[in-house]
Amino acid sequence: xxxxxAGREQTGWASEIRALRREPQLLLAxxxxxxxxxxxxxxxxxxxxxxPSALDWALAITGKEFQEAFVHTLFSSLLSTASAMVMGFLxxxxxxxxxxxxxxxxxxxxxxxxxxxxxxxxxxxxxxxxRRGFITYNLLDLKVDLYxxxxxxxxxxxxxxxxxxxxxxxxxxxxxxxLELAAQNLGAKGFYLFRTVTLRLATPxxxxxxxxxxxxxxxxxxxxxxxxxxxxxxxTEAYAQVVGAWNLPMGAVLSVxxxxxxxxxxxxxxxxxxxxxxxxxxxKPVAGLTRVTVSPAVRWMLFAFCCFISLSILxxxxxxxxxxxxxxxxxxxxxxxxxxxxxxxxxxxxxNSWMASMTTAVFTTLLGIALAFxxxxxxxxxxxxxxxxxxxxxxxxxxxxxxxLIMAFNSGPLEMTGTLVIVVVGMxxxxxPVGYRQAVSGLSQIEKSLEQAxxxxxxxxxTTFWKIIVPMLKNSLSVSFVYSFMRSMNTLSTVIxxxxxxxxxxxxxxxxxxxxxxxxxxxxxxxxxxxxxxLTFGLAKLxxxxxxxxxxx
Amino acid sequence: MNFKKMAAAFLTGACMLxxxxxxxxxxxxxxxxxxxxxxxxxxxxxxxVSFHEDTTKELAKGFKEKTxxxxxxxxxxxxxxxxxLIAEKDAPKADVWLGGTIDAHEKMKAxxxxxxxxSPDEKNLPAAYVDKDGFWKGTYLExxxxxxxxxxxxKEFKGKVEMPTKLEDLLNPAFKGEIIMPDPAKSGxxxxxxxxxxxxxxxEKGLExxxxxxxxxxxxxxxxxxxxxxxGAGEFLITVNFLSDQMNVSNKGQKIISTVFxxxxxxxxxxxKLKGAPHDAAANAFIDYMMSKEAGDAMVKTANGIACxxxxxxxxxxxxxxxLPLYKDYDFAKAGKEKDALTAKFAGL
Numbered sequence: 001x002x003x004x005x006a007g008r009e010q011t012g013w014a015s016e017i018r019a020l021r022r023e024p025q026l027l028l029a030x031x032x033x034x035x036x037x038x039x040x041x042x043x044x045x046x047x048x049x050x051x052p053s054a055l056d057w058a059l060a061i062t063g064k065e066f067q068e069a070f071v072h073t074l075f076s077s078l079l080s081t082a083s084a085m086v087m088g089f090l091x092x093x094x095x096x097x098x099x100x101x102x103x104x105x106x107x108x109x110x111x112x113x114x115x116x117x118x119x120x121x122x123x124x125x126x127x128x129x130x131r132r133g134f135i136t137y138n139l140l141d142l143k144v145d146l147y148x149x150x151x152x153x154x155x156x157x158x159x160x161x162x163x164x165x166x167x168x169x170x171x172x173x174x175x176x177x178x179l180e181l182a183a184q185n186l187g188a189k190g191f192y193l194f195r196t197v198t199l200r201l202a203t204p205x206x207x208x209x210x211x212x213x214x215x216x217x218x219x220x221x222x223x224x225x226x227x228x229x230x231x232x233x234x235x236t237e238a239y240a241q242v243v244g245a246w247n248l249p250m251g252a253v254l255s256v257x258x259x260x261x262x263x264x265x266x267x268x269x270x271x272x273x274x275x276x277x278x279x280x281x282x283x284k285p286v287a288g289l290t291r292v293t294v295s296p297a298v299r300w301m302l303f304a305f306c307c308f309i310s311l312s313i314l315x316x317x318x319x320x321x322x323x324x325x326x327x328x329x330x331x332x333x334x335x336x337x338x339x340x341x342x343x344x345x346x347x348x349x350x351x352n353s354w355m356a357s358m359t360t361a362v363f364t365t366l367l368g369i370a371l372a373f374x375x376x377x378x379x380x381x382x383x384x385x386x387x388x389x390x391x392x393x394x395x396x397x398x399x400x401x402x403x404x405l406i407m408a409f410n411s412g413p414l415e416m417t418g419t420l421v422i423v424v425v426g427m428x429x430x431x432x433p434v435g436y437r438q439a440v441s442g443l444s445q446i447e448k449s450l451e452q453a454x455x456x457x458x459x460x461x462x463t464t465f466w467k468i469i470v471p472m473l474k475n476s477l478s479v480s481f482v483y484s485f486m487r488s489m490n491t492l493s494t495v496i497x498x499x500x501x502x503x504x505x506x507x508x509x510x511x512x513x514x515x516x517x518x519x520x521x522x523x524x525x526x527x528x529x530x531x532x533x534x535l536t537f538g539l540a541k542l543x544x545x546x547x548x549x550x551x552x553x
Numbered sequence: 554m555n556f557k558k559m560a561a562a563f564l565t566g567a568c569m570l571x572x573x574x575x576x577x578x579x580x581x582x583x584x585x586x587x588x589x590x591x592x593x594x595x596x597x598x599x600x601x602v603s604f605h606e607d608t609t610k611e612l613a614k615g616f617k618e619k620t621x622x623x624x625x626x627x628x629x630x631x632x633x634x635x636x637x638l639i640a641e642k643d644a645p646k647a648d649v650w651l652g653g654t655i656d657a658h659e660k661m662k663a664x665x666x667x668x669x670x671x672s673p674d675e676k677n678l679p680a681a682y683v684d685k686d687g688f689w690k691g692t693y694l695e696x697x698x699x700x701x702x703x704x705x706x707x708k709e710f711k712g713k714v715e716m717p718t719k720l721e722d723l724l725n726p727a728f729k730g731e732i733i734m735p736d737p738a739k740s741g742x743x744x745x746x747x748x749x750x751x752x753x754x755x756x757e758k759g760l761e762x763x764x765x766x767x768x769x770x771x772x773x774x775x776x777x778x779x780x781x782x783x784x785g786a787g788e789f790l791i792t793v794n795f796l797s798d799q800m801n802v803s804n805k806g807q808k809i810i811s812t813v814f815x816x817x818x819x820x821x822x823x824x825x826k827l828k829g830a831p832h833d834a835a836a837n838a839f840i841d842y843m844m845s846k847e848a849g850d851a852m853v854k855t856a857n858g859i860a861c862x863x864x865x866x867x868x869x870x871x872x873x874x875x876x877l878p879l880y881k882d883y884d885f886a887k888a889g890k891e892k893d894a895l896t897a898k899f900a901g902l
Contacts, residue, residue, distance in 0.1 A: 147771075
């Protein structure tokens with residue numbers, strides 16, 4: 001019946017299908033993408049949910065230690081998300097709404113921590129403020145034990161500050177200064193202007209940023225392991241169940257528990273916030289209009305704040321370098337290359353990380369743009385489903401993805417465990433939403449008429465895609481490439497279950513070395529990681545010059 | 554669903570976070586040139602090894618010098634080796650599984666993966682360190698010990714409290730927040746501690762003692778090795794874990810005073826022949842070699858373990874095997890059965 005009525009309309013399913021039939025290549029591409037989603041997202045997740053028995057579920061729900069871990073997870077991640085957001089907002093506000101001296105410096109420094117795994121901030125924290133920390137013990141001779149929720153809070157705030165800053169900065173940039181200038185002309189100023197215009201306009205974007213940071217910190221693995229100590233959270237507990245207690249079904253249950261809050265967050269973000277978005281649509285700031293809306297006192301307070309944050313970040317990176325290249329920092333300051341040789345030069349893990357991350361970056365960028373092109377510019381049945389599936393992984397904690405993949409692909413025709421392939425699949429799934437999101441926003445800013453002209457001149461979808469879309473999206477492409485490369489190099493939770501003796505990764509090495517107490521080699525590996533990322537970007541910039549956009553995230 | 558195989562992939566993480574019972578570090582010295590028989594020249598033997606790399610290389614070299622046989626090996630942590638052995642049950646790729654704690658060797662015996670082999674050299678070993686049914690043989694022994702950071706003890710505690718040498722000493726309130734030990738639920742070292750204390754003292758008294766100690770413990774770690782490292786660094790004063798781990802840290806310069814406490818729990822690192830081993834004669838010869846004094850010496854030097862062969866050297870700073878106050882009646886099989894119930898009880902203390 002529906003088919004019959006649709007036959008008469010021009011926009012129904014039937015006409016969409018008829019249009020597809022004229023372009024077999026397009027049909028093939030759509031089919032392949034759906035097959036990919038089915039194999040790598042839907043199938044593993046069903047498998048994961050089917051593993052635990054009813055008894056496991058009951059045990060997990062009634063078990064006191066698991067309830068405790070659940071509460072800890074929510075409490076600690078919401079707390080550190082809130083503080084990271086406040087700091088990120090102040091920093092981003094200072095960068096976008098003032099003309100502070102040294103803004104370029106502040107901008108670069110804020111991005112530095114994202115070049116290393118979040119666990120590096122925990123590592124630096126232990127080295128500086130731990131029970132034998134350089135500051136707490138060597139300098140101040142204090143007897144403190146900051147392992148536990150407090151230390152975790154401090155560390156996670158620093159660890160997630162860059163993410164909060166980057167997202168909030170994006171939100172603030174997208175607010176048109178016209179509205180604020182208009183309000184200023186009408187007499188609003190100071191805090192009143194901030195509260196009634198800026199904050200009002202930024203709220204939906206801020207809420208989205210909050211949720212993004214929250215999802216990441218809910219699933220974070222390294223710092224709870226390293227700094228949380230006896231303060232167990234779901235991510236570490238799921239890992240311990242699988243690896244320590246040999247209880248895979250329980251690990252699966254706990255990772256499902258972790259998905260519940262993140263999925264709720266995802267749906268709120270997607271179906272509530274996006275519909276109530278106040279963000280002005282003109283997009284980029286209007287050239288020539290600079291907004292200076294803060295009083296001198298506030299300006300200097302912000303300056304002091306930015307200095308404090310930047311110094312903290314430089315302190316973290318500094319102490320990691322010092323530990324990496326001195327024999328025993330705090331006791332023996334002899335320069336040594338031993339740790340760097342052991343952790344970086346003699347270890348194949350950095351090379352593995354680089355290879356996997358590069359492949360991932362290529363895949364996510366291409367897949368992202370292909371998906372964006374299809375969902376935005378082509379009409380076919382199941383478009384909304386495709387859009388949903390491409391964004392879904394953003395809400396899935398890394399441990400969940402890792403466990404699901406390993407259960408799905410440990411046997412059968414697609415046996416991939418113990419290879420680098422499964423690592424790349426995991427990373428790609430995790431980064432896909434970034435590539436997709438980036439491509440969607442890039443594509444939305446491009447006029448359709450160019451593509452239509454291409455089509456009118458006889459080009460099919462594939463030709464249009466390669467000849468028109470890809471070159472025009474150069475900028476968004478390079479951003480998602482850089483971003484997914486960096487995130488993949490640094491990811492921990494996604495790959496912890498996927499690595500094998502032959503295919504160990506540098507981020508895991510840093511965490512496990514630090515966790516066993518080998519702070520020096522862990523530091524050296526972290527330095528090697530940052531150097532690798534810098535060198536890669538430097539090289540890319542040298543070769544591609546203006547073809548790639550790296551440092552302007 | 555094939556859980557075992559799946560577990561193989563997980564255990565890579567485990568190998569780094571959960572220190573494998575039978576592993577070690579330290580520098581390797583060259584073994585004395587053995588009288589070469591070279592009877593297996595041109596042959597090869599394939600091993601799955603759960604020792605550290607340098608120990609394995611040292612043993613492979615010694616065996617080759619003695620017999621002329623080539624040694625091929627893949628290094629796998631205990632849990633992962635188990636997973637792989639089970640997966641390959643019908644067509645084993647290796648001849649011998651070397652290393653790995655005895656509870657895992659017991660499991661392989663029960664699964665029908667390993668096979669009987671009576672070595673002419675097993676008479677070198679005390680009877681307790683050889684399987685009564687002839688499946689596994691012990692190579693070296695890991696014993697629990699109380700480790701104390703020497704520098705910190707001398708600076709902060711000397712004169713005020715006695716150096717702790719037995720478990721009851723750990724109940725002293727002066728040590729509150731200064732003890733670190735592995736979590737029995739997550740680490741083999743931790744579960745060896747828990748089950749041996751309970752077996753030796755009986756459940757009620759054992760758990761009572763552990764409850765008191767737990768109140769003083771600052772951190773329960775998922776890895777058996779971490780406590781030694783953090784004690785060596787001075788973060789914590791006292792560690793309770795395997796002696797060899799403490800000595801590995803101590804020998805690198807961060808001095809730990811280790812005491813094997815009375816009735817200390819222990820475990821063996823075993824060697825077993827695999828059923829259907831492709832290279833039968835070489836496998837037997839390798840197991841014979843593992844019972845020798847030279848092999849014992851190599852393990853002591855590279856891993857700081859205590860060799861099961863009493864003629865082998867003792868690690869520097871440790872007493873000979875027969876002088877250690879070990880809990881002689883420790884029952885591996887019983888410990889394995891009770892482990893889950895006991896770890897749950899310990900968590901609730």
